[in-house]
Amino acid sequence: MNLKLGMYILKRLSLMALVMFGVSIIVFFIAHVIPADPVGALLGGNAPPALVDQMKHQLGLDKPLWEQFEIYMVGLLHGNFGTSLKSNRPVIQDISEYFPATLELAIFSIIFSIILGVILGIISAVHRNSWADHFSRIFSILGVSMPVFWTGLILLLIFYYLLGWLPGAGQLSLFTIPPKRITGMVIFDALFTGDWAAFWDGLRHIVLPSIVLGYAATASIGRITRASMLDVLRQDFIRTAKAKGLSKRIVIYRHALRNALIPVITVIGLTFGGLLEGAVLTETIFGWPGLGRYIVNALLVLDYPAIMGGTFFIALAYSLANLAVDLTYAALDPRMRI
Amino acid sequence: MTIITKEGKFKEFIKRREPIIEDWKHSLYLWKSTKLAMIGSVIIGILLFVVIFAPLIAPYDPFLNNMAERLQAPNWSHFFGTDQFGRDIFSRVIYGSRIEIWIIFLVSLISGGAGTLLGVISGYFGGIVDEIIMRTTDMFLAFPSLVLAMAFAAALGPSLTNTIIAISIVGWTVFARLARAEAMKVKKQPYIEAIRSVGAGNIRIMFFHVLPMCLSPILVQLTLRMGTIILTAAGLGFLGLGVRPPLPEWGSMVSDGRSYLVGQWWISTFPGIAIALVVLGFNFLGDGIRDIMDPRLRR
Numbered sequence: 184m185n186l187k188l189g190m191y192i193l194k195r196l197s198l199m200a201l202v203m204f205g206v207s208i209i210v211f212f213i214a215h216v217i218p219a220d221p222v223g224a225l226l227g228g229n230a231p232p233a234l235v236d237q238m239k240h241q242l243g244l245d246k247p248l249w250e251q252f253e254i255y256m257v258g259l260l261h262g263n264f265g266t267s268l269k270s271n272r273p274v275i276q277d278i279s280e281y282f283p284a285t286l287e288l289a290i291f292s293i294i295f296s297i298i299l300g301v302i303l304g305i306i307s308a309v310h311r312n313s314w315a316d317h318f319s320r321i322f323s324i325l326g327v328s329m330p331v332f333w334t335g336l337i338l339l340l341i342f343y344y345l346l347g348w349l350p351g352a353g354q355l356s357l358f359t360i361p362p363k364r365i366t367g368m369v370i371f372d373a374l375f376t377g378d379w380a381a382f383w384d385g386l387r388h389i390v391l392p393s394i395v396l397g398y399a400a401t402a403s404i405g406r407i408t409r410a411s412m413l414d415v416l417r418q419d420f421i422r423t424a425k426a427k428g429l430s431k432r433i434v435i436y437r438h439a440l441r442n443a444l445i446p447v448i449t450v451i452g453l454t455f456g457g458l459l460e461g462a463v464l465t466e467t468i469f470g471w472p473g474l475g476r477y478i479v480n481a482l483l484v485l486d487y488p489a490i491m492g493g494t495f496f497i498a499l500a501y502s503l504a505n506l507a508v509d510l511t512y513a514a515l516d517p518r519m520r521i
Numbered sequence: 522m523t524i525i526t527k528e529g530k531f532k533e534f535i536k537r538r539e540p541i542i543e544d545w546k547h548s549l550y551l552w553k554s555t556k557l558a559m560i561g562s563v564i565i566g567i568l569l570f571v572v573i574f575a576p577l578i579a580p581y582d583p584f585l586n587n588m589a590e591r592l593q594a595p596n597w598s599h600f601f602g603t604d605q606f607g608r609d610i611f612s613r614v615i616y617g618s619r620i621e622i623w624i625i626f627l628v629s630l631i632s633g634g635a636g637t638l639l640g641v642i643s644g645y646f647g648g649i650v651d652e653i654i655m656r657t658t659d660m661f662l663a664f665p666s667l668v669l670a671m672a673f674a675a676a677l678g679p680s681l682t683n684t685i686i687a688i689s690i691v692g693w694t695v696f697a698r699l700a701r702a703e704a705m706k707v708k709k710q711p712y713i714e715a716i717r718s719v720g721a722g723n724i725r726i727m728f729f730h731v732l733p734m735c736l737s738p739i740l741v742q743l744t745l746r747m748g749t750i751i752l753t754a755a756g757l758g759f760l761g762l763g764v765r766p767p768l769p770e771w772g773s774m775v776s777d778g779r780s781y782l783v784g785q786w787w788i789s790t791f792p793g794i795a796i797a798l799v800v801l802g803f804n805f806l807g808d809g810i811r812d813i814m815d816p817r818l819r820r
Contacts, residue, residue, distance in 0.1 A: 198659075205660030209669075213676045320557070324808060328801040330752055332759045333775050333793030336782060344783050460665040464756055478668065479760055482675035494672050498663045 191513050199502055206498045211255055213494070214487040215248060242268075255491070264492030269484060274492035277477060282496070283367025284354060285466070285473035288396065289458045290368075291389050295397030296404055297451060299323075301444075303401065304408020308416065308443075309435060323405040326398040331461050335395045335468035342391060350388050352470030359384045392469040396461045400454045407450045411443040445515075452508030456501050551813045558809020564802025571615055572622045579612035583769050592785050602787040604777060610788065613769035614795050620770050621799065624685055624754045629743050631689040636696025637732070637739050643697065644704030645727050655701070658694040666691045670753055674762045681770075684763040688753050692746065699742055703735035741810055748803035755796050771796045 222230075222238050230238075239245045243254065258265060264274035303319040310316050343351045350356055354369045362373040362381045370389065373382035415421065416439055424434045463475035470476075474493060481489035535542070552558050571578060580598075587607035595602040601610035643654040661669070673687035707713065708731060716730055755772025757763030764770035766777060771792040778788025 201656065202659045202663050205656065206663050209660060209664075210672075213672045317556070320808075324557075324804050325797075325801065328748065328804050329797040330755050330759070330772065330775070330793060330800075332756065332772075333789065333796065336775070336779065336789055337793070340782055340786060456665050460667040463667060463671065464759065467760065479671070479762075482671055482762060483760075485675070490672060490675070494664065494668055497665060497668050501665055502663045 188513060192510060195506060195509060199506055202502060203499065206502075207256065207259055207495060210491045210495050210498075211252055214491045215251060259495070264495070265488035267481070267486055267489040267492075269481070269486045269489065274488050277489065278474065278492060278496050280367070281472060281474045281477045282500075284369075284471060285459070285462050285475060287368035287370060288389065288392055288462060288465070288471060288473060289455065291370075291393035292397035292400065292458055292461075293451065293454065295393050296400040296454065299397070300401040300404025301408050301447065303405040304447075305412060305435070305440065307405065307409040308412030311413065319405065320409075323402040326400075327402040329399075330464075331395055331399050332464045332468055334398070335392070335465055338391050338395060339468070349391055350384075354388055354472060355381065355384050356388075392465050392471055395468075396458060396465045399461050400457050403450050403454060403457075404447060408443065408447055411446045412439060415439045415443045449508060449512060452504060452511070455504040459497055459501055548813050552809065555809040555812050557805040558813070561802045561805030561807075561809060564798060565806060568618060568622070568799055568802065571618045575615050575619055579609075579615040581609035581612040583608065583613040583616040584767055585609075592781070594785075595787055601791040602785070604774075604788045605781060610774075610791055613774060614771070614792055617769040617771045617774065617792065617795065618799075620681070620764060620768060621751055621754070624681075624688070625747050625750050627685045628688045628692060628750050628754075629747065631685070632692035633696050633739060633743050635689070636693035637700040637735065639693070640697035640700025640702075641704045641727060641732050641735060644701035645708055645723070645731055647705075651701070654697065658697050661691065661694045664691075667753055667756055670757060671760065671762055674757050679757075679762050679765050681764045681768065684754055684757055687757070688750060691753075692750070695742060695746065696739055699738055700735045703738060704731050707731050707734045741814065744803065744810060745807040748800040748807065751796060751800055751803075 222235055222242070222244065236245070243251060246254075255265075262275060264278070266272065267274050267277055270277055300323065303323050307316045307319045339351060342349045355361055359381055361369060362376045362378040365372045365375055370382060370385040373379070373385055421434060421439055424438050425431075429438075459475070462471075462473060463479060465471065466473045466476040467479055474497060478490065478493040478497070480486075481493055585608060587603070589607065590599070590603050591605055591607035593599055593603040593607075599609050599611065601614060603609055604613075639654050643651045670687045670691045673690055674683055677683040677686060713726060713730060716726055721730075754763060754770070755775070758770045758772030758774075759776045761773075761776065764773055766773055774792035775789045775796075778785065778790075778792075781788050
């Protein structure tokens with residue numbers, strides 16, 4: 184750690200604070216300024232006007248806009264997102280319950296997409312312009328092209344309904360007793376408590392959603408691995424390694440791949456945002472109790488405190504992931520080490 | 522002394538532009554040799570054909586309910602089968618292409634246009650204007666784009682127009698950043714100084730001399746984004762936050778068939794294949810363009 188890096192981190196953090204302030208304005212704008220009618224959605228279209236007014240008063244929606252904004256900002260700074268109209272619980276409590284499931288899904292998806300993407304990228308680069316290259320490129324582009332909600336449905340149809348190899352919706356089967364809640368991520372909790380039945384059941388449940396979500400992220404990882412490998416393979420030290428008489432396998436995996444993986448790390452960080460996005464659709468298909476599904480359900484019934492809390496939280500998670508990538512990159516950058 | 526003839530002038534014209542023409546020829550050669558770009562162009566070509574001739578290709582009215590023929594498996598009179606209201610899925614997929622193209626066209630126009638304009642202003646003027654516009658893009662980019670589009674679409678209420686508005690609001694930032702970077706490069710060129718010295722004002726310089734120079738990377742980026750636009754629109758439709766039935770938007774058609782998936786797989790399957798195929802076409806084309814533009818691969 185040194186002064187230059189410290190200054191950079193400080194600068195990035197203050198910028199992020201500014202951005203999050205902007206995010207909260209956008210979120211407020213969506214929920215309060217755009218003409219949707221949450222009270223109407225809550226009470227139904229035929230509610231008597233007196234009841235509507237009473238409800239508005241109760242929710243504080245009859246106050247002037249700037250006053251509502253003030254209440255919202257003060258709450259936000261105290262970590263209070265308000266109370267969900269649907270679940271009648273504090274939104275922050277809902278989020279802390281739903282978010283671990285999304286995180287768990289994202290972790291498994293990213294592992295899947297890294298493995299698949301790096302393998303496809305290496306094959307492409309090593310056999311450049313051969314049929315293997317074409318095949319792996321087409322295969323990975325296919326991943327970003329297929330809508331995740333559709334891929335999810337088709338895989339469920341095949342592997343759950345027709346073949347019966349894998350379980351359907353949810354994190355656990357109906358009769359599996361959930362492990363004690365530690366992190367909120369079922370598979371990890373089962374692992375920590377040594378509950379092997381729940382661990383195995385959880386793993387079987389996460390296979391399909393993480394394949395669906397991870398496959399969509401494969402293309403960018405595969406693409407960057409290919410480009411980066413091609414770059415490295417052209418360099419002198421690879422020729423030297425080959426000239427020394429090392430086998431092709433050692434040259435590729437020991438010498439080239441190690442150097443080629445550095446830019447891949449950045450893309451993996453950026454992929455995280457795509458995963459949060461895909462999670463919304465994947466969770467809906469697989470009945471996964473995550474934040475994405477929470478937000479969708481809130482949007483469908485115009486549960487505005489939940490919408491505001493959920494979208495704000497997702498933006499926060501996304502920004503933190505990007506910040507982490509930038510900081511890792513800065514820490515690895517030799518120009519920062521003066 | 523050479524006599525200046527018409528032919529001579531033409532030769533001179535060609536000669537002066539030789540590097541540009543060579544560049545184009547090389548791009549054309551690369552386009553022909555990148556098979557993916559070729560396949561992509563063919564797919565998009567077919568899509569445009571279907572969009573234009575939809576009424577001639579589709580055998581049935583896409584909105585016509587026919588309860589006597591509901592839930593038929595694919596057969597010779599209904600290539601893709603029929604849905605729960607007896608509507609012909611093939612005809613609906615064909616007409617759906619018009620909705621998708623309409624969304625792509627308007628979203629590209631609005632988000633590309635607004636983004637480019639704001640980006641050029643930002644890059645040209647710099648200073649406080651630049652700071653405000655760029656921090657605004659930061660705020661929009663802090664959201665995963667589908668989540669933000671969902672929130673806007675839900676708040677505005679689900680419909681075709683609002684889908685287009687929501688996706689455009691989310692998409693302009695990419696173009697703003699790109700146009701800003703280009704404008705900053707262009708405004709430092711000596712010819713801009715020359716134009717200013719003959720008395721052109723800021724607005725004139727910006728619109729007639731800076732903006733046109735920023736367009737080609739923007740156009741490439743637009744092509745690259747078209748696949749994403751369809752996927753976002755289809756995602757919104759699927760979640761019930763986008764285009765509403767009975768309009769044959771492909772995403773909402775997939776959603777229609779969800780509860781019939783086990784017995785009547787065709788209702789969801791064919792619109793999904795249509796989405797995948799069209800997005801694949803745009804991605805192949807985009808990938809090819811990226812290869813063509815990549816200086817490392819140009820050798």
